[in-house]
Amino acid sequence: MNGMEAPQADGPCRSLVSVEVHLHPDEARLALHEEALRGLGLPPKELSPKWLYDERGSQLFEDITRLPEYYPTRREREILRAHAHDIARLSGADTLIELGSGTSEKTRLLLGALRHTGQLRRFVPFDVSEHFLRRAALTLARDYPGLSVHAVVGDFERHLEHLPRGGRRLVAFLGGTIGNFKPRARARFFQEVADSLLPGDGLLLGTDLLKDRSRLFAAYNDSAGVTAAFNRNVLHVLNRELGSDFDVNAFTHLAPFDEEQGWIEMRLISQRPQVVRLPAIRSAAHFEAGEVLRTEVSCKFRPPQVEAELFAAGLHLAAWWTDSARDFALSLSFKP
Structure with a gap:
């Protein structure tokens, strides 16, 4: 474990920041190598969405959340503004754990509500970037003395067993990120979360709801082309990390809705036949004209489906909230 202290907070309180590292840059690089070797040889070719989020990709995604077509971030924030105090009261949590925390911007609504109840003792942001987490942790410690x-x-997907124990914990998995898991992987994830919880601990889950297909399409194929730039950025990541020679401009972005699977599918489509060299893994990827590289799925849900999947993992739904347009939902479930 690596630890560091936060700067002196205003007043007599002093906040302590500690950083526990279970994922080092070399491990992440090796995971990318292994996935590229496997995924770029599949029919259809596929990569995990986690590789979309380098520094530039994360900034592009922040830009996406402010686009008029992209509703999930605004809708989830609306729910949190309306119900954060209900969540704090029902959860009884003194420890908030956020998976995929990023900047923890929306989580501040939960932190404020938990602090208002007098319960809050500890916040556990969980993410892949050590540099990003250290900076965010210091900011939060400064803003929440004590x-x-x-x-x-x-x-x-690999390190949930390292969630710190103690206190009554609420695990928050927001933003609709659960939609990036296909059904089998999602069931496994829910089970691993449930296994990491103790009786009385809770899960706060953000899910994007099934809706008009034209709105779904617009949200992932915005008119400004920001999502297209975000999607193609993964090719820059591969060029940088694998020494590959993807011609980024030779791929176009398309994100259609798959009715059979119930998900948006982010695709990069090769505009011509091409062979991409991948020196770091001593391989090459062959693309035909029109061939697809799938970079993300984003599943959309109906409320009964969410409750059933949570129940199958041993989590009991206690509360359900939606925004005024019923676009998005937050659910609170507990380990009995």
């Missing part, structure tokens, strides 16, 4: 901030650097 709050213990215990950051965990890890991959929530």
Whole structure:
């Protein structure tokens, strides 16, 4: 474990920041190598969405959340503004754990509500970037004097067993990120979350709801082309990390809705036949004209489906909230 102290807070309180590292840059690089070797040889070719989020990709995604077509971030924030105090009261949590925390911007609504109830003792941001987490943890410790901030650097698909114990915990998984998991992987994830919880601990889950297909299409194919730039950025990541020679401009972005699967599918489509060299993994990827590289799926949900999947993992739904347009939902479930 690596630790560091936050700067002296205003007043007599002193906030302590600790950082626990379970994912080092070399491990992430090796994981990318292994996935590229496997995923670029599949029919269809596919990569995990986690590789979209380098520094530039994360900034592009922040830009996406402010686009008029992209509703999930605004809708989820609306729900949190309206119900953060209900969540704090029902959860009874003194420890808030956020998976995929990023800047923890929306989480501040929860932190404020938990602090208002007098319960809040500890915040645990969990994400893959050590540099990003250290900076965010110090900012939060400064802004919430007396709050213990215990950051965990890890991959929530691999390191959930390292969530710190103690107190009554609420795990927040926001933003609709659960939609990036296909059904089998999602069931496994829910089970791993449930196994990491103790009786009385809760899960606060953000899910994007099924809706008019034209609105879904617009949200992932915005008129300004920001999502297209975000999607193509993964090719820059591969060029940088694998020494590959993807011609980024030779791929176009398309994100259609798959009715059979119930998900938006982010695609990069090769505009011509091409062979891409991948020196770091001693391989090459062959693309035909029109061939697809799938970079993300984003599943959309109906409320009964969410409740059933949580129940199958041993989590009992206690509360459900939607925004005024019923675009997005937050659910609170508990380990009995």
